Amino acid sequence: MRNPVLSPRRCAQGWGTVACALLLFAFLPGCSDDDPAGPAADVPYRLVAPLENAVVDVPLLANQPTTINLTLQLPPDVPYVESAVIDVAGTLDHVTIDGIPLWKLIARKAARLFGKADDIGATATIRVGSNPDTVCESGIAYGPFTVSHGTALVVDPPTVAADEATLEVINLGMMTICLTVTANIDATLSVDAVAMDIAEGRCEAPANFSGTWNGTWQCANDCGENDGGNITMVVTQDGTDASYTDQGGDTFLGVICGDMFRFEFNGENYRERGTLTLTGPNTAIKRSTWRSHSPPYCGGNCSDTVTRQSIGNCPELVITSGAPPAGRFGQAYSFTPTTSGGQGQVTRWAIPTVTIPGLETLGNGTLAGTPTAQAIGTWDVRVTVYDQCDPEAQVRNQDYTLTITE
Incomplete structure (x- = not known):
């Protein structure tokens, strides 16, 4: 803030x-x-x-x-x-x-x-x-x-x-x-x-940024003295969409592209845009630029170094199955999401955005069936997984494209 x-x-x-x-x-x-x-x-x-x-x-x-x-x-x-x-x-x-x-x-x-x-x-x-x-x-x-x-x-x-x-x-x-x-x-x-x-261009698959991040921040100010201090960020992620809330209660919204989370905050007094870039599984550098909305239009660059303190205090839950394999018209098809990490029982689902003719999501989360002629083409499928981490479950969502051919 x-x-x-x-x-x-x-x-x-x-x-x-x-x-x-x-x-x-x-x-x-x-x-x-x-x-x-x-x-x-x-x-x-x-x-x-x-x-x-x-x-x-x-x-x-x-x-x-x-x-x-x-x-x-x-x-x-x-x-x-x-x-x-x-x-x-x-x-x-x-x-x-x-x-x-x-x-x-x-x-x-x-x-x-x-x-x-x-x-x-x-x-x-x-x-x-x-x-x-x-x-x-x-x-x-x-x-x-x-x-x-x-x-x-x-x-x-x-x-x-x-x-x-x-x-x-x-x-x-x-x-x-x-x-x-x-x-x-x-x-x-x-x-x-x-x-x-x-x-x-097309982004690589989004990395996992979820969790609580702590560190220090420093910001330049071309209208006066530079500023700095400690920062706490709680990142929430849903596939490529993400947000974080800082210790002051401000919420920054953005998009994840590969190992970079681009964010923006547009408050009453100023706007801040920047990136949070992973340098390791639980370390990142946050860079941003801020500018005030009113004269004399002050601004400056910020640089933060942060470390992830928790992912729900549980082993990180990761989707490992990747994109669903291609299917063919008239041939039996089955895709079951897989994961690594997590705490307790892990629930996994593969659900098409719209119904794919001949396929359905079974009770165990598997996408299965025999594609009909109307299924030929490309379809969006979302993989959703969650565990029993205490006090809050880890939830991961990832969108993929499934192709059905003749």
């Missing part, structure tokens, strides 16, 4: 913030109203990512190079990014200068100042990495990019794709960006969102 200190923020100045929004933030997918149901894996889709007051009324200094160092987190609804392409032109729709939308400002200048020396222009270079202390010296370089205004607003290059090294940084859960920018105007700038096209 963070307590942002509301003192004047020392904001970086310059058109570099435009470049930050146009060229850098665009590497960071975020929540979007464009596709509330979520896309299919590997299929590119448009994402409009709100910047949550990260760039508001920032002063621009003409012809002065500016360096800005920022750390950004993926939201939990984008657990794994396969590709990312920035749409700079689409992002310009979300830029305002001196409170005027950029496209409207350009139209005014085109009518009054067409071809004159005070047309808007800027250049920017960027570096991307995972360490804020070294990103400006050794981060992955992009650019230079130019924004100019002649017969129309021109961005060169108009789009840019994240390379494999950058995608790896993004999927580690924390991305640090260093910008060096120069503009030719004095003004104030705000950016409320970025536009991009991304494709999500």
Whole structure:
């Protein structure tokens, strides 16, 4: 639970913030109203990512190079990014200068100042990495990019794709960006969102994060003194969906992708996004970034080291059977989930999301029968297991795909 200190923020100045929004933030997918149901894996889709007051009324200094160092987190609804392409032109729709939308400002200048020396222009270079202390010296370089205004607003290059090294940084859960920018105007700038096209990849099977985790936390604060202390987290998991509640009573919601749990908390005063990454069966590193909702828009990076203290004080219950084997039309089929660990009697079920013609879940939890012709295709099957751990049973859920062929 963070307590942002509301003192004047020392904001970086310059058109570099435009470049930050146009060229850098665009590497960071975020929540979007464009596709509330979520896309299919590997299929590119448009994402409009709100910047949550990260760039508001920032002063621009003409012809002065500016360096800005920022750390950004993926939201939990984008657990794994396969590709990312920035749409700079689409992002310009979300830029305002001196409170005027950029496209409207350009139209005014085109009518009054067409071809004159005070047309808007800027250049920017960027570096991307995972360490804020070294990103400006050794981060992955992009650019230079130019924004100019002649017969129309021109961005060169108009789009840019994240390379494999950058995608790896993004999927580690924390991305640090260093910008060096120069503009030719004095003004104030705000950016409320970025536009991009991304494709999500497929996650590995979710690791087990359930239990009580204890450790220490440290958070930076760009408005005042850093903070830290002890942390207790109780993680509840249902397949890939998970949440944790900290010692202050705040609940963070998220998604598990392999051995990484991406989470988010959006409270009254601040938002925090981050990752909990397993480093061993019962050890993990928690990294996050927080930002306040009101001026002066403070924020900082957090780093926690935690150890799992209990999994119900019982041997860990693990589903070991994996995905159900494929079946064939007209041939007898049987699948029984298996587990390891747990306490006392372990109950196991394999239940289709919708009825598979010819198959049923028996009283012992086995999915069995003879598939009919109507069963040919793919079906979702959930495996649910639980034990008799005291004081609370361990419950594990895992979704699989079952294929029936001719």
